[in-house]
Amino acid sequence: MSGTAAATVPTYEFDAATTTEIVSCLMFDSDFVRRTEGLVLPEYFENDIERIFVSLAMKHNEVYNEAASATVWKEIFKEACTKGQIRSDQTRDALSKLLECSKLVVRSRPWLMDAIASFAKHQAVINGLITSSVAVFKTADPERFVKAQKIMSDAFGVALATQDEDYDYFERIDERTTERKAIMAGGRPKSGITTGIEELDSLLYHQGWGRKELSAFIGGAKASKSFHIYFCCGRACQAGHNVLIVSLENSVKIVASRLDALMSGVGLSDEFKSPYAMEAGVKAQWHKPGMGILKIRRAPAGTFKPSDLRRMLDEYKTKGIKFDMIGIDYTDLMAPNNFTQSATDNSKSVLVDTRQIADDDDLAILTAFQTNRTGHASAVIKAEQVAEDFNKIRVADIVIGINRTDDEKSEAKARLTFVAARNQPDGYTLWVKQNLNLGLAISEVEKVE
Numbered sequence: 284m285s286g287t288a289a290a291t292v293p294t295y296e297f298d299a300a301t302t303t304e305i306v307s308c309l310m311f312d313s314d315f316v317r318r319t320e321g322l323v324l325p326e327y328f329e330n331d332i333e334r335i336f337v338s339l340a341m342k343h344n345e346v347y348n349e350a351a352s353a354t355v356w357k358e359i360f361k362e363a364c365t366k367g368q369i370r371s372d373q374t375r376d377a378l379s380k381l382l383e384c385s386k387l388v389v390r391s392r393p394w395l396m397d398a399i400a401s402f403a404k405h406q407a408v409i410n411g412l413i414t415s416s417v418a419v420f421k422t423a424d425p426e427r428f429v430k431a432q433k434i435m436s437d438a439f440g441v442a443l444a445t446q447d448e449d450y451d452y453f454e455r456i457d458e459r460t461t462e463r464k465a466i467m468a469g470g471r472p473k474s475g476i477t478t479g480i481e482e483l484d485s486l487l488y489h490q491g492w493g494r495k496e497l498s499a500f501i502g503g504a505k506a507s508k509s510f511h512i513y514f515c516c517g518r519a520c521q522a523g524h525n526v527l528i529v530s531l532e533n534s535v536k537i538v539a540s541r542l543d544a545l546m547s548g549v550g551l552s553d554e555f556k557s558p559y560a561m562e563a564g565v566k567a568q569w570h571k572p573g574m575g576i577l578k579i580r581r582a583p584a585g586t587f588k589p590s591d592l593r594r595m596l597d598e599y600k601t602k603g604i605k606f607d608m609i610g611i612d613y614t615d616l617m618a619p620n621n622f623t624q625s626a627t628d629n630s631k632s633v634l635v636d637t638r639q640i641a642d643d644d645d646l647a648i649l650t651a652f653q654t655n656r657t658g659h660a661s662a663v664i665k666a667e668q669v670a671e672d673f674n675k676i677r678v679a680d681i682v683i684g685i686n687r688t689d690d691e692k693s694e695a696k697a698r699l700t701f702v703a704a705r706n707q708p709d710g711y712t713l714w715v716k717q718n719l720n721l722g723l724a725i726s727e728v729e730k731v732e
Contacts, residue, residue, distance in 0.1 A: 306333045307384035309340045313350040313645050322403035332380045353385050388603050411438030476608045476647045479518025482728040488707040492647035497638040501652040502685035508651035509612050514724035516610040517545045524607035525576040531584040531616040538579050545722030584616040589636035606646050613651040634678040680705045
């Protein structure tokens with residue numbers, strides 16, 4: 284990676300491995316893109332393919348204000364080939380670079396950002412020296428020294444963007460309009476992680492579970508909350524997303540059995556009668572093109588903390604695995620990073636710190652909340668019926684209630700109600716059929732209101 288302000292200006296060069304890491308971060312890491320905004324340009328890259336991907340990544344970020352997911356990059360790649368941005372003779376190398384960048388584990392993200400900032404400041408100072416020298420020695424402008432001082436002050440002020448986002452409301456109306464036009468035309472890539480149910484996806488703001496968000500089902504005891512988490516995680520994996528399930532309630536064996544039923548179509552009631560059919564069904568899914576990774580971890584209830592989850596994710600990153608979605612069964616059983624004597628403060632801390640992980644790692648987190656006794660007996664769950672702490676409703680971005688009367692349960696039916704939502708209207712209800720024997724928390728949507 285190199286860049287010059289003029290032919291005589293010395294360049295700062297990164298090695299090939301570091302350059303590829305920069306490309307990967309610009310393509311897939313939204314926070315990295317925000318922090319390095321204005322510091323990296325496509326022309327800094329000597330490799331044609333890397334220059335193309337950086338240009339495409341920046342164009343996507345300009346429109347959507349976020350880096351693209353691996354799924355969206357597949358569509359960006361196809362479009363770039365169709366438009367000739369990637370020539371036919373470059374296709375093989377470009378595809379290889381896309382796969383490399385999507386699987387790459389960055390050695391040190393903070394170091395990489397600092398290296399970029401140092402390079403950008405170096406370039407700015409060199410350019411500033413040239414420009415200010417011209418202003419001082421070759422003009423008679425009485426303000427030339429003030430202007431030269433301003434040029435050099437700006438050059439030495441080049442740095443990474445702060446982690447908080449400074450958003451100019453009026454300046455960015457064009458950007459919002461561009462995005463809305465893309466949505467209106469049906470051209471906006473789906474940024475959400477599919478729920479596995481088209482009708483439910485269509486009601487969610489992100490057309491699925493939102494990245495950088497914490498979503499939750501809420502229901503009484505034995506309301507099939509775990510089934511809903513596993514179902515959505517399984518369907519996300521089948522859609523090509525990398526998924527991690529962290530169970531604090533059920534054993535890994537139980538979680539795997541329910542996923543076996545979902546993947547194979549062989550019911551839980553027949554898992555010991557038809558083990559070979561179940562195995563064949565799971566392997567058939569496993570070998571389908573585009574399947575994501577699905578990992579299951581058992582964590583100790585009452586002691587597993589958000590910091591433990593963060594370390595778990597870092598462990599997978601060292602193996603080259605980046606997750607798009609985490610299903611936690613469930614956060615009510617987690618412990619805070621810093622324990623206090625207040626159960627309410629502890630509960631809020633767990634949710635806030637867990638949601639921060641979703642934001643930091645650009646992934647969706649799905650969990651479940653327990654209702655209190657009043658909620659368990661209600662025909663329709665309300666927000667105030669969450670057990671222990673109402674902060675759960677405040678912190679979560681979307682909360683969906685699982686409602687089942689005894690009659691509905693006997694008929695394998697349920698109602699999913701939008702109990703609370705941060706970024707969209709709530710109050711929707713989906714009448715659904717279930718087949719929990721096949722792991723289908725939702726087998727069919729009968730109607731939506």
